[in-house]
Structures are given as structure tokens and as C-alpha cells.
Amino acid sequence: MPKIAFIGAGRMASAMVKGLIRSQACQPQDITVISGADSTASDLARATGVRVAASPEELCAQANAVVLACKPQQFLQLDQRYPALTQGKCVLSILAGTRIATLSQFFSSARNVARAMPNTPGAVGQGITALCSASPLVKADQAMVSAILSGLGEIVELPESMFDAVTAVSGSGPGFFFEFVAAYEAAAVSLGFSPAQAQRLVRQTFAGSLSLLQSSSETPDELRNQVTSPGGTTKAGLDVMSSQQFRKLILNTLQAAKNRSEELGK
Template sequence: MGETLLSGLLRSGHPVDGLVITERRADRAAELTEKYGVRVLDNAEAAALADTLLLVVKPQDMGALLAEIHDEVAEDNLVVSLAAGITTTFLESRLPAGRAVVRVMPNTPALVDQGMAAVSAGSHCSPAQLQQAQTLLAATGKVVDVPEKLQDAVTAISGSGPAYIFYVVEAMIEAGVVLGMPRTTATELVVQTLFGAATMIKETGQHPTVLREQVTSPGGTTAAALRTLDDHKVRAAFITAMEAAARRSAELAGD
């Protein structure tokens, strides 16, 4: 996700000399420098230099990172965290008093500038600083402002959401193969169907139920398939799965 944001900012016209990154692995740092021409510093140096700090680490590594940069975060800095489950309260408690923080849950379609990021402001973040964070994230897709109490639900729906879609796509492709279709043909059919269906939802503004009913003729093939899905409680399984993801997101804050 760190490289995704970096490449998105550069594609959106952000000057490379206005960016610095950190990277623990020397070989990876050299790769990023060669690819993007960006400077690589250590964590404390980067924190001391930057006005806006984007923290893109695993949740279990956040505490150590905050301890490392604590003394370098200035009063007018903005700290933006993209770590799942890490609350603004956690961030604020490990930074100097009064520092502005923003919690973000992005997702991987940001890699193709079609990401969905949800942002929540901490207690010391001004509207202007929240807008600043939104503008940065808009380089890789859409951004929505949500109350922080909804961030675990956001994680379950859009943060983890691409994996659910890929899971369904895998199953549909396998079904095509089982039915005698070449895998490449099945893949093309499924991917374009997914793209077309998503575009219909977005551009028509109609509820998915209405669009589904338009495809479902009484006693037809679609009705037979949907009945089978209902018999296997697929809808309930999806809801239960997302509830599990939301619970795990909440647990990460305490791990």
C-alpha cells in the first residue's frame, strides 16, 4: 500500500522532490529509489523533515514506529495512519500532546486508481487537515469521511472487500471450467461480467435488488441459480464473514 500511494501521488502530479520515504530493507529502498527517484531516509529523519506523515505499517509494528518518531513530530504536523484496527486514541496517546492524526482504511484497488478509502479525524485534527488527508488519498481513488466507530465495519466491507470479490470470481471461473469452457474464455467472461455489473450499479443509480430482478425471469436459469445460492445460505454466509472481519479489526487494536 505504501508504494501504491507513492505511485499514485506521482501520477497525480505531486513533485517527487516533495516526497521522502522510509524502508527497512536496503534492497527494497534501492529499488524504490531507482523506480521513482524518491529519497529514502530513516524513520526519525523523515519524520523531522516532513509536514505530513503517512504511516503505512502492520498494526503490530505501529507502537514501535510511534516510539521511534515521537520526538520528531512537530506541533503543526499531520499524522495519517493506514494500519488496520489502530485507533486515533492509540496514535494520540503515543505522540506528543495535541498532535493531529487521521485514521484511514484504504483498499488494494488503489493500485489502479480505483481505491476506496474511509477517513476519520482524531480529536485534534482540524477540518483543513482532514481535507488535506482526503486530497492525498484521492490520488488513488475515492475518499469518504466516516465516524471512527464505523471503521471496523469499513475494514470488513471495503478494506477486505476486494478479497471477497476475487473469491467469487475464482469460483465463477472454476464453474466455467467444470462446464467444459477453456479457462481463458471463462476468465474473460467473468471479469467483463463483473466490470459490467459494477458499472451498471454505479451509473444507473438503481438498487442492486432492482437490477437483479431485471435479470431474473420467472422459472428461468438465473432463478434456478439464485435459489441454489439461497438454499446454501450464501447471503447469510457473506454477512457472517464480514462480521468476523469487523471483530478481527477491533481485536487488532488490542494485539
């Protein structure tokens, strides 16, 4: 069983730790965590039985892999002993916007450095995480990294050159989706439903439509056409979406998020 160390024990680290234990890739005693000034590490230890390290030395002593799961701004204040303590180890970072070149500069003697971009549905095991690495992961590291990230949901390997785009599409995607749901629920209330009725109607409509899409071999365009008859109600609504350039709005939204990711990575 690999021994895994987590720098950071917040929401994302907790989801990964719980996934490792749930899948039996690790026993709780094989996982060690450390946090900042607050009590997230001891909270996670109480909930899962993992060990809390009192120092960076203790955290890294037995670890085969070190997962960096603090906030990007906290990375700048990370203990300066980590570069030496991660010598020969595999380092996996989930920090948004922090590039492999920056990570490799800090973890200068690590065996390899991998970078992942998860998303918030990972907190309930339903996310999708993009993954790349400084050099190709050897088989054992690939298995270890997969075991760590699979607690967050699916994994997709992509070159780092696609990370600003993936940050827009799947990283920020939940935010765009929640905004769409909020707007749709507010519109349903405007049509006369109570907030509770609007919530029930809208969420089950979206959940059911996604289930239908995923269980079907048809494209979203084909499924849309099946509910659109000439002169019908769906057509009347779609005409408004088209005349107000809905698709251009979505394209501009993703482009803006990608541009911002590029700026933040500089």
C-alpha cells in the same frame, strides 16, 4: 507545496506517492521516504525521484505531514525518536487495526493524528479509503490528507466507531470478491469451459455487470429482476442461492470479519 514524509515505502506508500506526484499536489523532491531493512525506499526513489532519508531526523526535518505506512507489527518496533520528531506535525496512519488512542499515545506531541483504512484496489488508484481523526482536521490538513489518500482512490469520512465494520466491508471486501470470482471460474470450468475461456467469460460478465449497475439509477435488486423471468434459467439459479441462504452467508462473512477486527484492535 506541502512536504510529506513516509515511514514505509511498500505497496500502499508507493500508490500514495505516485498519486501525489501524478496529481501534482507534490513534486518528487517534496516527498521523503524511509523503509526498514529492505530496499523498498530506494526502489521507490529510483521509480519516482522522491528522496530517501538516512535517519528519522532527516525524514521528519522538513515534513508538514508524516504518513505511517509500515505493517502494524512493524509499528511496535518503530524508532523511539519519532514521538519527538513529529511534534506539531500532522500524522496520518494507514495501519489496519491500530486505533487512534494507540497512535496518539505514541505520537503524543503531534498536531493531530488521522487514521485511514484503505483497500488493495488502492494499489491501482481504484480503492476506497475510510478516514477519521483524533480531532477535526483543520482546512490545510484536510487538503493535505485528501491529496495523500486520493492516490489510492475515493475517500469516505467515518467515525472511528465504524472502523471495524468498514474493515470488514471494504478492507476485507476485495478478498471476498476474489474468492467469489475464483469459485465462479472453477464452476464455469466444471461446466466444460477451459480455464482461459472461463476467465474471459466470468471477468467480463462481472466487469460489465458492475459498469451497468454504476451507470444505472436502478438498484441491484431491480437489475436482477430484469434478467429473471418466471420459470427461466436465472430464476432456477437464484432459487438455489436462496434455498442455500446466500444472503445469510454474506452477512455471516462480514460479521466474522468485523468481530475479528474488534478482537485484533484490543
